Amino acid sequence: MLADKIVIIDFGSQYTKLIARKVRECRVYSEVVPCTDDLAYLKNDKSLKGIILSGGPQSVYMKNSNLLADLILDLGLPILGICYGLQLLSHHFKGTVKGGKTREFGKTNIKCSAQTLIFQGVSKKLSVWMSHHDHIKKLPGEFKITSRSENGLISSFESKTKKIYGVQFHPEVNHTQDGIKIIKNFLFKVCKLKNKWKMGSFIDEKVMEIRKLVGGKKAICAMSGGVDSAVAAYLINKAIGKNLICVHIDNGLMRKNESREIVKYFSGKLNLKFIDASGIFLKRLKGVVDPETKRKIIGKTFIDVFQQFAKKQMGKEGRSRIKFLIQGTLYPDVIESSSFHGPSETIKTHHNVGGLPKSLHMKLIEPFRELFKDEVRVIGKILKVPEEILGRHPFPGPGLAVRILGDITKEKLDILREADYIYRESLHKHKLYNKIWQAFCVLLPVSTVGVMGDIRTYERVIALRAVGSVDGMTANWFHMPATVLEDISTGITNNVKGVNRVVYDISNKPPSTIEWE
Numbered sequence: 001m002l003a004d005k006i007v008i009i010d011f012g013s014q015y016t017k018l019i020a021r022k023v024r025e026c027r028v029y030s031e032v033v034p035c036t037d038d039l040a041y042l043k044n045d046k047s048l049k050g051i052i053l054s055g056g057p058q059s060v061y062m063k064n065s066n067l068l069a070d071l072i073l074d075l076g077l078p079i080l081g082i083c084y085g086l087q088l089l090s091h092h093f094k095g096t097v098k099g100g101k102t103r104e105f106g107k108t109n110i111k112c113s114a115q116t117l118i119f120q121g122v123s124k125k126l127s128v129w130m131s132h133h134d135h136i137k138k139l140p141g142e143f144k145i146t147s148r149s150e151n152g153l154i155s156s157f158e159s160k161t162k163k164i165y166g167v168q169f170h171p172e173v174n175h176t177q178d179g180i181k182i183i184k185n186f187l188f189k190v191c192k193l194k195n196k197w198k199m200g201s202f203i204d205e206k207v208m209e210i211r212k213l214v215g216g217k218k219a220i221c222a223m224s225g226g227v228d229s230a231v232a233a234y235l236i237n238k239a240i241g242k243n244l245i246c247v248h249i250d251n252g253l254m255r256k257n258e259s260r261e262i263v264k265y266f267s268g269k270l271n272l273k274f275i276d277a278s279g280i281f282l283k284r285l286k287g288v289v290d291p292e293t294k295r296k297i298i299g300k301t302f303i304d305v306f307q308q309f310a311k312k313q314m315g316k317e318g319r320s321r322i323k324f325l326i327q328g329t330l331y332p333d334v335i336e337s338s339s340f341h342g343p344s345e346t347i348k349t350h351h352n353v354g355g356l357p358k359s360l361h362m363k364l365i366e367p368f369r370e371l372f373k374d375e376v377r378v379i380g381k382i383l384k385v386p387e388e389i390l391g392r393h394p395f396p397g398p399g400l401a402v403r404i405l406g407d408i409t410k411e412k413l414d415i416l417r418e419a420d421y422i423y424r425e426s427l428h429k430h431k432l433y434n435k436i437w438q439a440f441c442v443l444l445p446v447s448t449v450g451v452m453g454d455i456r457t458y459e460r461v462i463a464l465r466a467v468g469s470v471d472g473m474t475a476n477w478f479h480m481p482a483t484v485l486e487d488i489s490t491g492i493t494n495n496v497k498g499v500n501r502v503v504y505d506i507s508n509k510p511p512s513t514i515e516w517e
């Protein structure tokens with residue numbers, strides 16, 4: 001029997017998948033569907049128990065905006081409208097939505113003014129996350145206002161009889177106080193769902209789906225050795241066994257000893273091949289300074305090397321046998337690399353979110369496109385991926401290339417590799433590694449004056465970065481004890497030739513990003 005579920009209709013918000021994730025955290029199965037799809041099929045879906053309308057960048061009163069189809073309301077199911085979703089509901093029932101002088105962005109206080117199921121057990125005064133220009137000027141008669149913001153704007157409403165609820169703020173964002181309680185109230189008190197769904201069910205569903213898709217053909221998995229591609233490889237291995245060929249490409253931009261360790265961890269467990277392509281990557285990156293150009297070159301070179309390998313493999317196995325490419329792309333990679341629907345501007349083009357050359361005739365399988373890193377770690381644990389791999393900090397596809405500001409040389413890579421190694425070893429020694437979401441060194445494109453053994457030096461600067469995060473979408477700088485910082489700084493300046501200064505990055509994301517490039 002299919003699990004009861006919630007459908008999230010996506011109107012283009014950068015937070016849509018975050019809603020899906022929060023619903024999964026409540027152990028309820030959810031699906032995201034674009035608002036532009038023909039959703040008539042929903043009326044035959046017996047497992048559907050409620051609808052969430054996401055936020056979005058449009059204005060309900062503009063021509064060509066995506067509006068709410070009657071068929072959604074005809075389902076008679078409970079509805080929760082979030083941000084643009086709330087405005088859509090109000091507009092649909094002939095309320096007035098307007099753009100105004102008062103915009104609300106970021107932390108905003110609201111005051112609950114009436115009893116409502118979705119605010120049960122929630123404080124009367126809440127600090128919530130807002131992100132809107134438009135607001136409800138006049139609410140349709142059948143709805144009751146349940147809270148207002150400190151600016152006097154309507155921040156939520158309900159119609160108990162229609163089982164329709166709207167919130168102007170984003171309960172799915174961690175910054176909203178009691179946000180998860182509000183979502184739970186909608187799921188369990190309004191939709192009367194049961195919290196039965198598990199991550200294990202995700203694995204079973206994906207295994208079945210991939211087995212059916214791949215059939216008797218073969219798939220190739222590019223394994224960087226990071227958490228995402230390792231867990232993806234284990235998942236696909238569970239689905240198709242020896243029909244999965246894994247390949248690890250050393251692009252010369254890896255950390256110290258990394259490729260050697262990856263081969264050691266996975267040999268015997270997976271069908272793994274190793275390619276040393278460092279020469280070609282470094283040759284193509286020579287003299288390149290711009291971060292986006294670096295990413296593009298690395299992405300393209302990766303495809304070229306991979307294509308060569310795949311062709312050779314096809315020569316051995318027969319062209320028609322190898323049909324699929326597996327990648328461990330995560331949701332934040334997708335959202336920050338695309339401007340799908342407009343609102344989520346391209347921030348960095350994460351290189352594993354590119355297309356494949358048509359000549360390869362391979363289809364891309366990305367089993368984790370909807371998931372966040374911590375969810376992938378849970379899956380990895382269930383699949384028994386080695387702890388040493390699961391506990392690793394995220395490492396970007398372009399590797400150390402985006403941690404050397406300016407052009408890349410073998411000499412700079414070696415300096416960074418050594419500093420980074422000392423940094424990570426110190427974090428392990430001080431038992432901090434597992435408390436930090438991501439930590440790494442950055443080699444800055446400046447030299448500074450120092451003094452060593454009475455001699456003036458003019459050498460490079462290493463910046464240390466360490467952040468706490470849940471999903472990489474937002475991050476806070478890690479409050480590292482000063483004694484540990486001192487230990488790391490001394491370790492680096494004493495042991496890494498060419499570095500005479502170490503600095504610590506105290507920026508959050510936003511406004512900074514986690515990586516420096």
Ligand code: XMP
Pocket residue numbers: 295333336347348349350351352394395396397398438472473509512513514515516517
């Ligand atoms: P930013 O720097 O965008 O990083 O705040 C968020 C997370 O993504 C990783 N990152 C990348 N991963 N290719 C990747 O596969 C990339 O080009 C890339 N850029 C950043 C970053 O390490 C952090 O975990």
